[in-house]
Amino acid sequence: MKSASERSTWPRTTWGQYAIAVGIVIVATGLRGLLDPVLGDHLPFVTFFIAILVVSWFGGVGASVVALWLGFLLATYFFVPPRYSFTVSGTANIAGLGLYFLVGLFNFLLVRALRVALQRAEASEVDLRRLNADLEQRVAERTHALVTSRREALQLMKRAEDARKKAEQAEAEVRDLYNNAPCGYHSLNEAGVLVNINDTELRWLGYEREDVIGKMGIADIMTSDSHRLFEQEFPLFMARGYVQDLEFELIRKDGTILPVLLSATAIKDLNGHFVMTRSTSFDLTERRKTQRLLTHLAAIIVSSNDVVYSLTLDGAILSWNQAAQRLYGYSTEEAVGQNIACVVSPDRLVEITTVLDRLRQRGHAEYLETEHVRKGGSTIDVAIMVSPIHNTIDRVVGASIICRDITEPKHAQQRLVESLHEKEALLREIHHRVKNNLAVIGSLLYLQSTGMRDEKSLWVLQDCQDRVRSMALVHEHLYRSGDFANVDFATYARDLGNELLRSHTLAPGKIHMTFDLEYVSLNIDRAIPCGLILNELITNALKHAFPSGHHGEITVYLRGPAEAGLVLSVTDDGVGLPLEETPRSTRSLGMRLVRSLTKQLDGRFEFIRRKPGTEARLTLEV
Numbered sequence: 021m022k023s024a025s026e027r028s029t030w031p032r033t034t035w036g037q038y039a040i041a042v043g044i045v046i047v048a049t050g051l052r053g054l055l056d057p058v059l060g061d062h063l064p065f066v067t068f069f070i071a072i073l074v075v076s077w078f079g080g081v082g083a084s085v086v087a088l089w090l091g092f093l094l095a096t097y098f099f100v101p102p103r104y105s106f107t108v109s110g111t112a113n114i115a116g117l118g119l120y121f122l123v124g125l126f127n128f129l130l131v132r133a134l135r136v137a138l139q140r141a142e143a144s145e146v147d148l149r150r151l152n153a154d155l156e157q158r159v160a161e162r163t164h165a166l167v168t169s170r171r172e173a174l175q176l177m178k179r180a181e182d183a184r185k186k187a188e189q190a191e192a193e194v195r196d197l198y199n200n201a202p203c204g205y206h207s208l209n210e211a212g213v214l215v216n217i218n219d220t221e222l223r224w225l226g227y228e229r230e231d232v233i234g235k236m237g238i239a240d241i242m243t244s245d246s247h248r249l250f251e252q253e254f255p256l257f258m259a260r261g262y263v264q265d266l267e268f269e270l271i272r273k274d275g276t277i278l279p280v281l282l283s284a285t286a287i288k289d290l291n292g293h294f295v296m297t298r299s300t301s302f303d304l305t306e307r308r309k310t311q312r313l314l315t316h317l318a319a320i321i322v323s324s325n326d327v328v329y330s331l332t333l334d335g336a337i338l339s340w341n342q343a344a345q346r347l348y349g350y351s352t353e354e355a356v357g358q359n360i361a362c363v364v365s366p367d368r369l370v371e372i373t374t375v376l377d378r379l380r381q382r383g384h385a386e387y388l389e390t391e392h393v394r395k396g397g398s399t400i401d402v403a404i405m406v407s408p409i410h411n412t413i414d415r416v417v418g419a420s421i422i423c424r425d426i427t428e429p430k431h432a433q434q435r436l437v438e439s440l441h442e443k444e445a446l447l448r449e450i451h452h453r454v455k456n457n458l459a460v461i462g463s464l465l466y467l468q469s470t471g472m473r474d475e476k477s478l479w480v481l482q483d484c485q486d487r488v489r490s491m492a493l494v495h496e497h498l499y500r501s502g503d504f505a506n507v508d509f510a511t512y513a514r515d516l517g518n519e520l521l522r523s524h525t526l527a528p529g530k531i532h533m534t535f536d537l538e539y540v541s542l543n544i545d546r547a548i549p550c551g552l553i554l555n556e557l558i559t560n561a562l563k564h565a566f567p568s569g570h571h572g573e574i575t576v577y578l579r580g581p582a583e584a585g586l587v588l589s590v591t592d593d594g595v596g597l598p599l600e601e602t603p604r605s606t607r608s609l610g611m612r613l614v615r616s617l618t619k620q621l622d623g624r625f626e627f628i629r630r631k632p633g634t635e636a637r638l639t640l641e642v
Contacts, residue, residue, distance in 0.1 A: 046094075253266060379419055587638070
């Protein structure tokens with residue numbers, strides 16, 4: 021709500037107020053002039069009272085005084101007889117002027133009193149509104165504080181509940197850890213009676229909790245030897261406050277023995293008085309089995325004829341058995357702690373360091389043949405197997421080495437290799453000389469044929485030359501290949517076919533030879549007979565398949581051993597065989613040679629008639 025001063029649009033300056041007051045009085049004069057026909061000389065100040073009220077309400081003291089006097093002058097001049105004169109005559113007119121001043125002053129005082137009352141009321145309303153706002157703010161702040169406090173209280177309650185749940189969970193986890201730990205826990209009072217024990221130790225012993233708590237002493241489940249040790253150590257434990265790594269033997273409910281490793285701490289109150297023990301025990305059953313096994317293995321290693329020793333990954337010697345002492349000449353005291361370099365030839369040291377590096381990275385055993393040095397400086401050839409040694413988390417932490425002296429076997433092997441090389445050289449020379457001798461025979465046959473005029477005799481000598489050449493070619497392949505036992509028969513067949521084609525073709529270019537050959541390796545016992553047979557078949561095709569200089573093709577086919585056996589065939593597209601001719605009916609020297617060699621090879625030979633031509637096929641069993 022706005023105050024009177026805020027509601028007023030009256031000017032703030034004094035002269036502005038005076039001007040407005042003058043204007044209102046002039047307006048009042050105009051209104052009285054409009055009412056003059058009705059009022060006449062009566063009530064000359066009626067409109068001026070209203071003007072004074074308006075000016076007093078809005079204008080203040082100065083403007084009210086101006087309005088009062090200006091109204092008096094204008095009313096006296098225009099509306100009080102005699103008019104248009106400031107002279108006032110008559111008692112009634114003078115009384116009217118006095119009344120005007122009294123009423124005007126009363127109006128002014130009344131308006132001023134109303135304004136003061138209104139301003140005080142407005143001030144009270146503002147104060148009340150301020151107090152109400154302050155109260156509302158305080159109520160809001162208090163409400164907010166209460167809400168915040170309630171929220172904080174709820175949060176504290178939730179935290180307390182969460183803390184309680186976590187505490188219960190932690191307690192359950194601790195209890196579970198205590199009861200299901202991989203080791204045993206128990207507590208004894210001053211009399212040595214069990215006051216607490218975890219489930220793990222109960223399972224080891226075979227008892228129920230209610231059977232032992234407060235009823236059994238630890239001495240009741242000990243062997244006699246362990247009981248004596250307990251009676252000896254318990255007073256020391258009470259005085260010192262702890263014991264560590266004592267081995268006891270406990271008696272299970274079923275009467276069997278449980279070996280344990282025990283450590284204990286004394287729990288005391290604030291006054292230092294003993295309350296109970298807190299003991300930890302570990303089952304030694306598996307450890308004792310392992311110790312017995314390790315002792316047995318150690319005895320085996322120590323007495324082994326093989327050299328066995330172990331290294332760190334940096335090459336430091338950790339163990340050294342008797343065989344190592346005999347081989348290298350170093351005693352265990354001399355070797356342990358030294359680097360493996362003391363028994364490795366300097367130029368071979370990089371081999372063992374590389375193996376150890378790979379062992380660290382991959383963890384795989386490796387075999388190595390190298391050279392070592394004895395204590396006196398002599399060298400030996402050794403074969404070593406380097407195996408990884410793992411720790412409990414399967415990490416490679418060292419190397420176990422088994423070593424054998426292979427000096428004599430290597431020397432024997434060297435002598436054998438040298439002997440083998442000598443025999444290979446001898447065989448090479450034999451094959452070379454046989455080839456040369458066969459070449460000399462072939463040359464003699466050729467020289468013999470140059471002086472002969474009988475065509476039939478020439479053909480016979482030519483066939484002999486071809487047969488000698490086929491055998492010589494086998495020895496040439498053996499000599500060149502370096503394998504003195506086997507012949508690459510596919511290469512041999514190609515070379516033989518091309519050689520026969522060059523020596524038998526009377527009209528070059530008319531007969532074409534193709535090869536469909538698969539790699540087959542034949543030993544010399546099979547290669548020479550097969551070469552002679554192939555020589556006869558190709559020669560026969562060249563002589564008889566294409567009479568009168570006809571064009572044609574000869575195909576040499578070879579397939580390695582399969583279910584059907586080894587297959588060697590010569591196929592031509594010539595005139596073919598006479599209907600009555602078979603492998604058995606042919607009486608020529610060449611076919612008799614083929615039949616004889618086939619029988620020697622335990623094979624099967626046949627003619628297959630083609631259109632056109634003939635296939636001569638040799639099949640050998642696998």
